Amino acid sequence: MIENGRQIKIERPLYEQEQLHYELEYCKSKKPLIKKLLSNCEDNSPKKLLYKTIPALEWLSHYKWKEYLTADLISGFTVAIMHIPQGMAYGMLGNVPPITGIYMAFFPVLIYFLFGTSKHNSLGTFAVVCLMTGKVVLEHSHPSFFDGKRVNHTEILNSGETFYTPMDVATTVCFMVAIMQLVMFVCRLGIVSSLISDTLVSGFTTGAAIHVLTSQIKDLFGYTIPKHKGMFSVINTYVSIFKNITNVNYVAIAMSAVTITITVFNNEFLKPKVAKKSSFPIPIELLVIVSGTLCSYFLHLNDDFNITIVGDIPSGLPGPSIPSFSLMNSIFLDCFIIAIVSYTINLSMALIFAQKLGYEVDANQELLAMGAGNLVGSFFSCMPFTASLSRSLIQQTVGGKTQLASVVSCGILVFVLMWIGPYFEPLPRCVLASVIVVALKGMFLQIRDFWKFWKLSKLDAAIWMVTFVGVVFVSIDIGLLVGVIMSLVTIFLLGMKPYTCLLGSVPHTDLYVDIKRYKGAEEIPGLKIFHYQGGINFASRNYFKSELYSLINLDPQKELVWRKKLTKLADLETQTKSPSTIVKLKEKQDKLQNKSNTSIRCLILDFSALSYVDPAGVSMLKNIEHFFKQLDIPIYVTGCSAPVYEMMVKCELIDLKKYTFRIFPTIHDAVLYATSTLYLVEPILPPPIDC
Numbered sequence: 001m002i003e004n005g006r007q008i009k010i011e012r013p014l015y016e017q018e019q020l021h022y023e024l025e026y027c028k029s030k031k032p033l034i035k036k037l038l039s040n041c042e043d044n045s046p047k048k049l050l051y052k053t054i055p056a057l058e059w060l061s062h063y064k065w066k067e068y069l070t071a072d073l074i075s076g077f078t079v080a081i082m083h084i085p086q087g088m089a090y091g092m093l094g095n096v097p098p099i100t101g102i103y104m105a106f107f108p109v110l111i112y113f114l115f116g117t118s119k120h121n122s123l124g125t126f127a128v129v130c131l132m133t134g135k136v137v138l139e140h141s142h143p144s145f146f147d148g149k150r151v152n153h154t155e156i157l158n159s160g161e162t163f164y165t166p167m168d169v170a171t172t173v174c175f176m177v178a179i180m181q182l183v184m185f186v187c188r189l190g191i192v193s194s195l196i197s198d199t200l201v202s203g204f205t206t207g208a209a210i211h212v213l214t215s216q217i218k219d220l221f222g223y224t225i226p227k228h229k230g231m232f233s234v235i236n237t238y239v240s241i242f243k244n245i246t247n248v249n250y251v252a253i254a255m256s257a258v259t260i261t262i263t264v265f266n267n268e269f270l271k272p273k274v275a276k277k278s279s280f281p282i283p284i285e286l287l288v289i290v291s292g293t294l295c296s297y298f299l300h301l302n303d304d305f306n307i308t309i310v311g312d313i314p315s316g317l318p319g320p321s322i323p324s325f326s327l328m329n330s331i332f333l334d335c336f337i338i339a340i341v342s343y344t345i346n347l348s349m350a351l352i353f354a355q356k357l358g359y360e361v362d363a364n365q366e367l368l369a370m371g372a373g374n375l376v377g378s379f380f381s382c383m384p385f386t387a388s389l390s391r392s393l394i395q396q397t398v399g400g401k402t403q404l405a406s407v408v409s410c411g412i413l414v415f416v417l418m419w420i421g422p423y424f425e426p427l428p429r430c431v432l433a434s435v436i437v438v439a440l441k442g443m444f445l446q447i448r449d450f451w452k453f454w455k456l457s458k459l460d461a462a463i464w465m466v467t468f469v470g471v472v473f474v475s476i477d478i479g480l481l482v483g484v485i486m487s488l489v490t491i492f493l494l495g496m497k498p499y500t501c502l503l504g505s506v507p508h509t510d511l512y513v514d515i516k517r518y519k520g521a522e523e524i525p526g527l528k529i530f531h532y533q534g535g536i537n538f539a540s541r542n543y544f545k546s547e548l549y550s551l552i553n554l555d556p557q558k559e560l561v562w563r564k565k566l567t568k569l570a571d572l573e574t575q576t577k578s579p580s581t582i583v584k585l586k587e588k589q590d591k592l593q594n595k596s597n598t599s600i601r602c603l604i605l606d607f608s609a610l611s612y613v614d615p616a617g618v619s620m621l622k623n624i625e626h627f628f629k630q631l632d633i634p635i636y637v638t639g640c641s642a643p644v645y646e647m648m649v650k651c652e653l654i655d656l657k658k659y660t661f662r663i664f665p666t667i668h669d670a671v672l673y674a675t676s677t678l679y680l681v682e683p684i685l686p687p688p689i690d691c
Contacts, residue, residue, distance in 0.1 A: 017640070056115070067401075068402060074399060075398050076404070078398050079391055082391050083105040084416060086124075089101070093130040093215065094170060098310050099313050101125045103380060107376055108124075111375075111377075114369075115365065116365070118346075118350035118354065120395055121349055122394070123387055124391070131211055133170060135475075137169045177384040178377075179371070181339050182372070190347075190362075190366070196484065200480075200484065203463065203465065205446060206446045207472045211476060215237075219430050222308065223244060225240040228240070255295075256433065259430070263288060263435065289432070293423070293427040310426075310429060314422075315422050317414075339384070342370065349392055450468075459494075462486070463486050466486050499533040501530075502515050502551050502552070503521070503530075526678070529604045532606070536612075537614045537617050541620040542620075545620060554600055602634055605637045608638065610640070610641070612644065613647050636663075
């Protein structure tokens, strides 16, 4: 009881559901499909439709130039500095020229600026999506691009052999992802992202981080190993790494070690101290890339020490190119997975910032923004893009207010693409690999999520581990697929076995609680109150019935059989005169009476937590009612929601003329009705006390 002694006194009639419906003029909600469609189109003037399709037009018209512009300029400049090293590094991760990553930070980002609804997401390259694209590129590009051998590609083309360059594959993947995301937008399938839970994303990205690290070891150590594709590629790659370990380049190892040390020292020690005094972070990735480029250029690392460098970087913007449509059938499934993963990552980050800063994100509009961005990007040498958590955090932390910061970033990157890009040609690949490895720290730390999930839910922990193991030891797409299937199976199993219990009354109140969890709750003699939380459908109906019979300790079908046997034994006893036979008959009667349960006078089904019932579930309830009726045990139903009640009426479970099932609005109404009509022991009610 609350310490201040506040109490509730309520006096009202005992209601059955039909009485309540009559007095309150209940009517079924009807909204025809055509009317529903028309209501969605109400107030959609051309201007509102334009603003809804292109949100930038609306928020730009209300943009607070004096208040926001400086913050967006600083934010855009900061993010642009991050785009340069990350773009080149993650472009390399996709098995395409490093400059591709900077293209991705320009073309699709401008489109997202127009159509997107997140104010703080920084779009462009992201390790996991680039890695997944790189896997497709490796599988479908001509092997000569990756085996290190010099091949005359013109001769291959003239020979009639199917020939795809890495950029052909990457742009086709981008095009396919765009089409899929646009189709999902048209079909309003933003909800698809809910199939990938936070648990699944954590396990998946942690496993993908292992793939990213594995793919960079050859560049960190400065030697060449065969590229492996398909299942068990990580295991096969490590076998090749150790087989060729004697071929490492010690200069590359030294450069990698120095780069990693400097970057980690900045991130772990300098960055937190600088953050206390300035929101502008030290652009350490850009500094190590510039330093690495200068060292390589002046020390001739490529010529004198055999250090692999980035190589040719074209200046200017890329010309438009058409994706390879003949490749689409072969990469359909891979593209679908990339489309879902990239969208889920972007939406997850958008929702994080929206919740933190108090604005709304439209899940379906995000599909349009990403689909349109990928569609344009596919014609300008881009891979599929998504949001980056590290860049997005910086964009918000340094004060970014809107996506205008992305336009500022794009403006700076145009300058880089037009004039500065070729100066990075001497950049050692080991430096880019080092930048990637250090950036993976956050993903590797997600392994701690497993222990968190283990404490909270063993099922979630199992999903995390199965996804992680599948991604690492089998392949990225199969690991993700297994994780999604396990998540769906878990939801299905939990839906089939929802929470059930028997309720008892709380003395002096009208409250009813689980008798196993509340020792002070009291069962009313002769009355069983069964609580069910979930839905009753064709899959869960047998579980409902078995749980009901188990908890009330009464199976009506078996009870009927036992009672018939008892009647038969009683008749035999009256007809026989043999004492020994009578003794045997009484022993059999005693055994059957021990099995029989005659203490239940009434059964109440608490459906206050019943989410829905389908016709198969209603049929099962009819079957239960039929057998309990033969035992003279009435069934009362309480707390039905309107949709559940309407389904019961439609399926004729509730006969309004015959009162097959009595329906009550609350458990207490049903209990009072039962105790007054069936002469049960009444529950202890609260004494009338004035407020």
